[in-house]
Amino acid sequence: MTTTGEMLIGASTVRGTDEPFHAINPATGETLEPVFHGSSSADVARACELAEAAFDTFRATSPEQRARFLEAIADRIEALGDTLIERAHAESALPIARLQGERGRTTGQLRVFATVLRAGRWQAATLDSALPERTPPRPDLRMQKIAIGPVAVFGASNFPLAFSVAGGDTASALAAGCPVVAKAHPAHPGTSELVGRAIRKAVADAGLPEGVFSLLTGAGHTVGTELVAHPAIQAVGFTGSRSGGLALMQVASNRAQPIPVYAEMSSINPVFLLPEALAARGEAIARDLADSLVLGVGQFCTNPGLLLALEGPALDTFRAAARAAVTTKPAGTMLTPGIQHAFEQGIGKLSDIDGLARTASGRAGTGPNQACAAVFETTAQRFIADPRMHAEVFGPSTVLVACRDAEEMLAVTRELEGQLTATVQADHGDYALAAQLLPLLECKVGRVLFNGYPTGVEVSYAMVHGGPFPATSDTRSTSVGTTAMDRFLRPVCYQNVPAELLPAALQDENPLYLWRLKDGKPAQA
Numbered sequence: 122m123t124t125t126g127e128m129l130i131g132a133s134t135v136r137g138t139d140e141p142f143h144a145i146n147p148a149t150g151e152t153l154e155p156v157f158h159g160s161s162s163a164d165v166a167r168a169c170e171l172a173e174a175a176f177d178t179f180r181a182t183s184p185e186q187r188a189r190f191l192e193a194i195a196d197r198i199e200a201l202g203d204t205l206i207e208r209a210h211a212e213s214a215l216p217i218a219r220l221q222g223e224r225g226r227t228t229g230q231l232r233v234f235a236t237v238l239r240a241g242r243w244q245a246a247t248l249d250s251a252l253p254e255r256t257p258p259r260p261d262l263r264m265q266k267i268a269i270g271p272v273a274v275f276g277a278s279n280f281p282l283a284f285s286v287a288g289g290d291t292a293s294a295l296a297a298g299c300p301v302v303a304k305a306h307p308a309h310p311g312t313s314e315l316v317g318r319a320i321r322k323a324v325a326d327a328g329l330p331e332g333v334f335s336l337l338t339g340a341g342h343t344v345g346t347e348l349v350a351h352p353a354i355q356a357v358g359f360t361g362s363r364s365g366g367l368a369l370m371q372v373a374s375n376r377a378q379p380i381p382v383y384a385e386m387s388s389i390n391p392v393f394l395l396p397e398a399l400a401a402r403g404e405a406i407a408r409d410l411a412d413s414l415v416l417g418v419g420q421f422c423t424n425p426g427l428l429l430a431l432e433g434p435a436l437d438t439f440r441a442a443a444r445a446a447v448t449t450k451p452a453g454t455m456l457t458p459g460i461q462h463a464f465e466q467g468i469g470k471l472s473d474i475d476g477l478a479r480t481a482s483g484r485a486g487t488g489p490n491q492a493c494a495a496v497f498e499t500t501a502q503r504f505i506a507d508p509r510m511h512a513e514v515f516g517p518s519t520v521l522v523a524c525r526d527a528e529e530m531l532a533v534t535r536e537l538e539g540q541l542t543a544t545v546q547a548d549h550g551d552y553a554l555a556a557q558l559l560p561l562l563e564c565k566v567g568r569v570l571f572n573g574y575p576t577g578v579e580v581s582y583a584m585v586h587g588g589p590f591p592a593t594s595d596t597r598s599t600s601v602g603t604t605a606m607d608r609f610l611r612p613v614c615y616q617n618v619p620a621e622l623l624p625a626a627l628q629d630e631n632p633l634y635l636w637r638l639k640d641g642k643p644a645q646a
Contacts, residue, residue: 171332270355290358419517452486539589
């Protein structure tokens with residue numbers, strides 16, 4: 122399979138007519154062929170109309186049918202082999218091994234959702250038996266969750282596979298029974314086309330309506346705005362900048378029928394270095410944090426962008442070890458010229474803040490679009506007083522906040538915005554302080570981790586990759602893990618519906634053999 126520069130609208134392969142653009146190899150500055158074009162308004166409308174037409178048929182498929190469909194997508198992505206990895210490498214400059222791992226995560230999460238579909242708990246089938254003798258009588262009540270409607274998915278810049286065309290948003294939406302109209306990220310349109318063709322082939326092989334999946338392209342904001350504004354779209358999945366997420370939220374809220382935008386946006390992911398842990402293993406923590414900071418050139422939404430510690434000899438030791446570790450780190454190539462430029466601007470703004478000192482830098486690079494690590498330091502009082510220090514700088518940058526005592530650390534924590542993660546490095550002697558931190562962190566983040574590093578998100582049943590604003594636009598949701606499906610489902614109650622008309626999940630015979638809540642008790646019979 123090769124890239125052609127075409128978009129995929131249902132079963133049709135369409136060459137765009139709007140503004141042309143190319144992918145660029147960020148490591149060399151080379152323009153990559155073929156040329157792509159932006160989707161026109163008519164293209165966007167056609168994709169949305171096909172999704173709307175496909176919805177009723179697709180949502181009526183059985184969980185087993187959708188499970189096999191997701192597994193077929195995974196199989197077809199794997200069948201692309203080196204062609205996919207080589208194109209993704211050329212468009213992103215990400216290492217081959219990293220992309221192979223990301224492909225495994227992409228296909229793995231598709232298969233995880235297939236398992237979830239077969240288990241059936243996602244439907245939340247609930248039955249409350251009629252109580253005709255009660256005063257007042259209770260009717261027969263049954264509830265299940267159903268698909269919300271066609272979903273718009275935006276590919277992310279930093280994960281050309283796992284958060285892109287067939288990433289978690291698409292996988293969870295398709296699992297829920299929602300057709301997907303995907304907008305390819307302009308940084309990796311060729312990778313997106315290859316994956317999109319794999320999905321489209323799976324759609325055809327499964328005998329599903331063509332509108333179950335479409336792929337649009339475009340380098341500007343017009344395509345995304347028109348996609349979110351189209352009345353057929355019922356929800357949006359987005360991973361990207363705060364400004365981009367807020368813009369889509371505004372479009373969605375201005376519609377005649379407002380819709381939810383599940384946007385994963387901005388996070389600095391604080392790391393709390395508690396004193397006993399720092400005294401016992403501060404040098405090791407410094408080395409591991411430096412590795413986490415520069416992993417993927419810092420282009421992870423869970424990058425450790427804020428460090429908090431108490432003043433003292435242990436912090437002095439950590440400082441020295443962190444500086445030594447960071448100064449050995451070579452510059453790396455960022456994903457796009459735009460991301461590299463934004464990183465340099467962000468570092469420049471931090472450098473201009475009084476009371477915020479740059480204390481360590483990685484080795485400067487010589488190639489295009491490269492960035493080196495940067496470590497800044499300030500006091501707790503200054504950090505609290507100047508919100509500019511709280512801003513995310515997407516890339517290998519972090520701010521160390523030195524606190525005079527535990528109360529200052531807790532005060533800084535109270536001032537933090539919503540985050541995806543918070544990490545606590547703590548030994549047993551730190552548990553009293555950790556116990557004070559934990560209730561604060563529960564209100565600030567989606568995931569609290571101890572004695573680890575935030576750059577790594579497992580696709581599992583318990584994972585939460587979300588958090589209060591601005592980490593996400595909806596603090597109740599996650600974009601990773603099996604409960605990501607919940608974003609694209611809504612509950613429906615059936616009152617006194619004749620047995621012959623009940624959905625399979627709610628029939629007395631339980632033909633799907635689901636675990637259900639019947640009169641307040643779990644049952645599978």
